[in-house]
Amino acid sequence: MNVSSDELCGNNSSLDVGTLGSYIGYFTTDYLEIAIYIVCLVVGGPLNLYAFANAINSLVNHKTARFNRLLILRINLNIADLLTMFVYTLTQIVWMSTFQWYGGDILCRLCKFFYTFSFYLNSFIVVSIALDRLYTTYHLSEFKAASALSNVRIMIIVAWTAAIILSLPQVFIFRLFVVEDPHFEQCAPIWTIYHYYVQQKTLYNISISDEIIAYGDSVAVWEWLYNWLHLLTIFWIPALIIVLSYIGILSRLQKNISGHAMKQGSIRALRQNQHASDTNIRRGPPLCSNPDDHGLPITAYANGGTALTRPVVYRPSNTGDGANGNRGSIHSTNEAEQKLTRSVSCDQLPPILPVDRMSMVHRLAERLSGVPWQQANYRYYGQLAASTMSRAKRKTMQKAAMILIAYFTFWTPYNLLTLVNMVSPQSEKELTTVTLAFLNSLIVVNAIVNPLIYGVFERRNN
Incomplete structure (x- = not known):
């Protein structure tokens, strides 16, 4: 059953004065939200442009850069952040300043699509970075750059495809809603239009047809399903994957350090034996x-x-x-x-x-360390490997802490607000929206932090 907004309210529908007054009540939080968007655009816009230009320059001017997996992932993350800055943030500033939508129906649907697409892509690329690091950590002894690069390309394709597919419903959910008396235009989802229609009919004691009631029931089901799907796929499932990935990375590094402590003792004894025998032979x-x-x-x-x-x-x-x-x-x-x-x-x-005993020594050392004798300098292995692993673990812990803190700090308010709105009674939703709506803008701050975490900080570590 398809019921349009004109059938619900008609082009000559009137907007209740009380409803208009409730809109005016939003202005305090709206101003705060607009201020956050402006600061993010002024700071994050140039920062993301610089990060993107720098990454593209490295990709074009350095032959080996095209094989740098993290650089490729950073470029895709930059694209998502640029969409967030110059599509979502910029249009939100204009939209909230006018409080009406003057872009027409097509632009309404396209903007809503790119809003959601940028958030999905951002989240999925961060997940891809975590998974790439997890793969690298678990394949240190048999790492193959070509295989890892192929995995990254597959993850990027999956991230873009999933972001597009999961954002497509926005094109059908949102539409231009027009009220003539007084004239008011808004880009709104179909369930918001339906709820407004029911509110107006109830206010004026106008009966609602069975067809409209049946339409409302189906809309309620689709609203519930879509909101849960959106909530899980854009934040909670990616957040779980990111957390588990970095737990796996730290666990693997700790296991390598513990295992190396045992190998180090064996190799030290092996080196002492080799040194003693070398001394005997040199004395001859x-x-x-x-x-x-x-x-x-x-x-x-x-x-x-x-x-x-x-x-x-x-x-x-x-x-x-x-x-x-x-x-x-x-x-x-x-x-x-x-x-x-x-x-x-x-x-x-x-x-x-002298007896040729080095083949036995080589085989034993290779078995203990997992590294071919020709590729390892066992004179320094015991001294450097443990400290290198500990330093890698410490840097990984710092990076993981930064990523998780930034991700959860800027994404949780938006998604927690959505979760509260979904489980709250209808009478409490308005209070939640009025008091916490501006927290939605914090998700844009993440687009400022990303270039710092995956760009400047990453290059300093490298």
């Missing part, structure tokens, strides 16, 4: 004492430096005479030490070739 053969120093039979053995290397000892040959005899031979034994039967000079030992 002969690995013995000068018998003249002690006058005792010497214990001569050589160790390759790993648990897998068997001790090597010198055992003199049974053949040959004293001066010109054979120098002896190298034998391996399972015993830790082997005493020689006679004193021997160190220079009598033949060269001992």
Whole structure:
């Protein structure tokens, strides 16, 4: 059933003086709301233009910038903020200053579409940034830039598509409503027009047709469904995703730090073992004492430096005479030490070739750290990795706190007001609207904070 505003009120409908007086009662909060919009436009307009121009300049003049995921997300967030500033904020200032809508029906529908679209896109891009950081945190050891960039592009497409689809109902819900006596034009949703019609009919004790009553029932159902869908998709579900994403990021960083503490001890022991064996090999053969120093039979053995290397000892040959005899031979034994039967000079030992034990060391280190040996400097790994992870966690906590505080501070009043209006009795809705309507303007302040959080602050961290 389709009932137009003309059928509800007619072009010659009169506006009750009491209703007009209630409109005048809004002026105090309206002035405050207009002032907030003006300040936001003066400050946020140039700031967002600068941030957008700077991001585009980086994208055009730097070849690697097109692969910067955060830069691509920032540009899309800038677009949403620019729409908020120069479409929503600017038209709100003009609209609230005149208190009537003089743009006609088509402009009424288009403006309402872009109002909602900018808010949806803003919220969805912030969610995309959180999800991108979550993905990066969980794939540090196997991170692939191409895959991450592809994920970001998919999220951006989904964000734009969802914002367009969820904003389309505005085109059908809002329309130009005209009252002739006195002349008054307003861009209003269909349920507001219906409620006004019922109020006027009740005020003048005019009966309402069954068709209008049935239309009102269907309008009430669609109003309830749309408001809940709008409320959940524009704020509460994105807010939940953002909170869970940053909790997951911090949890993963903490897990990496804790896991690294155990790996660090193992790698430190591994390095000590490697250092000891390297020292033995650098000293090289002969690995013995000068018998003249002690006058005792010497214990001569050589160790390759790993648990897998068997001790090597010198055992003199049974053949040959004293001066010109054979120098002896190298034998391996399972015993830790082997005493020689006679004193021997160190220079009598033949060269001992170092055992190739580094492949085992490399494999063990790779397994402990998860990083290929060629890509890691284990001399500094234990010293720097823990502090780097702790510093990353601290910066992430600071950034997460800023994002969550800004998001909830500027978005909660608007959405909480909507929630209160939805669950409040009809008699209390007017009081809620009068006292808290100006808080809707706080959502525009978020468009000022976004370039600071994701632009200036981000570049300083980088």
